[in-house]
Amino acid sequence: MKTLITLNINGDAREIYIDARRSLLDILRDELALMGAHRGCDSGDCGACTVIVNGQPVTSCMMLAADWNGAEILTVEGMAKDGQLHPIQRALVEKGGIQCGFCTPGFVMNIKALLDENPKPTEAEARAWLAGNLCRCTGYAKIIEAVMSVAEESA
Numbered sequence: 001m002k003t004l005i006t007l008n009i010n011g012d013a014r015e016i017y018i019d020a021r022r023s024l025l026d027i028l029r030d031e032l033a034l035m036g037a038h039r040g041c042d043s044g045d046c047g048a049c050t051v052i053v054n055g056q057p058v059t060s061c062m063m064l065a066a067d068w069n070g071a072e073i074l075t076v077e078g079m080a081k082d083g084q085l086h087p088i089q090r091a092l093v094e095k096g097g098i099q100c101g102f103c104t105p106g107f108v109m110n111i112k113a114l115l116d117e118n119p120k121p122t123e124a125e126a127r128a129w130l131a132g133n134l135c136r137c138t139g140y141a142k143i144i145e146a147v148m149s150v151a152e153e154s155a
């Protein structure tokens with residue numbers, strides 16, 4: 001049986017009939033063709049599927065979409081504006097915090113959540129906040145460098 005829900009995604013209200021057993025990640029990717037949130041582990045361990053729901057970062061593979069009727073959702077597709085990368089995306093590129101890119105959308109969203117809550121984190125705070133986002137390529141140092149440079153720019 002399908003349930004009708006409304007999700008406000010990146011500023012657009014989307015009404016959609018969903019199978020109540022499906023995750024928010026399933027709905028974003030399979031029903032709404034928003035492929036930015038990646039399916040890594042599908043079990044809450046890698047952070048690649050992170051999106052921001054009602055201002056909080058969540059691992060969308062672990063959430064039932066049906067529980068978020070009426071929610072405001074920001075995905076990585078909503079970060080660039082007018083053809084310009086968001087400063088977080090730009091910093092990750094400039095600092096070399098992206099290699100294969102698989103983890104990147106999850107990092108972008110969780111870094112945004114961090115800087116919204118704490119615009120001037122210490123390096124230790126940034127590392128602790130991002131501990132749930134795994135990257136197999138970069139060694140993390142350049143990602144943290146990117147976070148700190150965005151924090152500095154906004155000073």
Ligand code: FES
Nearest residue numbers: 040041042047061
């Ligand atoms: S795919 Fe959701 S945490 Fe890994």
Ligand code: FES
Nearest residue numbers: 099100135136137
């Ligand atoms: S850049 Fe490849 S997993 Fe992070």
